[in-house]
Amino acid sequence: MSFLNVFLSMPPQAAEGGNPLMSFAPFVLIIIVFYFFMIRPQMKRQKELRKYREALKKGDKVITTGGIYGKVAEVKDQFVTVEIADGVKVKMDKSAIVMDMSDVAANK
Structure with a gap:
């Protein structure tokens, strides 16, 4: 029996009682961290620079x-x-x- 037949004949392992939303939690956390530590401060700096240029x-x-x-x-x-x-x-x-x-x- 080949490796492929053994692999295909294995029953799929179901997530026992696992919440599918919990698998997306790390991705959501990463997006939130990027927003607060990278995107938001950059937007704030751009806004301040725009105000400065308008007030020259x-x-x-x-x-x-x-x-x-x-x-x-x-x-x-x-x-x-x-x-x-x-x-x-x-x-x-x-x-x-x-x-x-x-x-x-x-x-x-």
Whole structure:
């Protein structure tokens, strides 16, 4: 008799009194942990960054995604003009602004 015949002739083992929902409990727990430790904090940071970008005003010191430090010279709906040196102004999208300099001082 081959191994396949032995395997197929075995009666299936039924879960004796086991709740089928309990087999999904670990997956549900993992999803909950991911939500509270990864997804929710990221959404909170994105919301804070969006509020910060909307509240930009002339004279704010900022850091761009490229790591350029500067001061906001002009604010429009979709872009800002950042002065990175005396007389050197760069026009960039608001999404390129990461944080202000007060955040850097607070993190030290």
